[in-house]
Amino acid sequence: xxxxxxxxxxxxxxxNPSESWRHWKExxxxxxxxxxxxxxxxxxKTALFHHLCGEELKKQLRAFNLKPNDSCxxxxxxxVLQEFDxxxxxxxxxxxxxxxxxxIKQEQxxxxxDYYSRLRKDVVECNYGESQDRMLCDKLIQGLLxxxx
Numbered sequence: 001x002x003x004x005x006x007x008x009x010x011x012x013x014x015x016n017p018s019e020s021w022r023h024w025k026e027x028x029x030x031x032x033x034x035x036x037x038x039x040x041x042x043x044x045k046t047a048l049f050h051h052l053c054g055e056e057l058k059k060q061l062r063a064f065n066l067k068p069n070d071s072c073x074x075x076x077x078x079x080v081l082q083e084f085d086x087x088x089x090x091x092x093x094x095x096x097x098x099x100x101x102x103x104i105k106q107e108q109x110x111x112x113x114d115y116y117s118r119l120r121k122d123v124v125e126c127n128y129g130e131s132q133d134r135m136l137c138d139k140l141i142q143g144l145l146x147x148x149x
Contacts, residue, residue, distance in 0.1 A: 003029070005034055005035060007031070007052060008024070008027045008028050008031045008052050009024075009027075010052065010053065010054025010055070010056070011024045011053055011056055011057045012053045012054070012056065013056060015096075016093070016096070016097075016125075017088055018088045018089065018093075019125065021084060021088040022088075025081060025084070025085075028049070028053075030050070031052075031075075032045065042076045042077060045076075045077040045078070046077050046080060049077055049080060057084070060084070060087060061080065061083075061084075062081075064083045064087075066079055066083065067078065068126065090131075094125070094126060094127045097122070097125035097126045097127075098126045098128075099127070100122060101119070101122045101123055101126050101135075101139065102123075102139065104118060104119060104122060104139065104143055105143040105145070106143050106144050106145045107145075108143075108145065112144075115140075115143070115144075116140060119136055119139055119140055119143075120136065123135060123136045123139070
C-alpha cells in the first residue's frame, strides 16, 4: 500500500500519560483508517502497531502477556488497545489536572471564545462530577483579564 501519508509518531508518555495515550491511539486509528489497514488481517494490524508504537509501548506490551488466538500470536489489535486503555487509566491524575485547570488565565490578546475553549477542554480531566459546570463558571470569571465583561 504505497502512500504519501506521514506515519504516526512513536508514543511518548510525557507529563500526562493517560492523555498522551488517548491522543496517540486516536492518531494511530486514523492512520489505519486512512490507509485502509483497518480492513487488513489482524496480524498485519498488530505488526503495524508494533512498528509505529515506539520502545515505550513495546516494553509494556511484552509485560501484558496477551494470549494468542487464531488470527494473531500476541492477541488482536483490539485486545492490545484495550490492555493499554486499562493500563493508562491508572495514570489519570486528577490532582495534577485540577492544578493545571486552576492556574489557567486568559492571555493578553486571547479571544474570550478561545479562553473558554481551553477551560472547557481542561475541566473534563479534573473529574469534578456534578460540580464541573460550577467550577468552569467560577474559573471563567476568575481568570478573565477584562473584568468589565
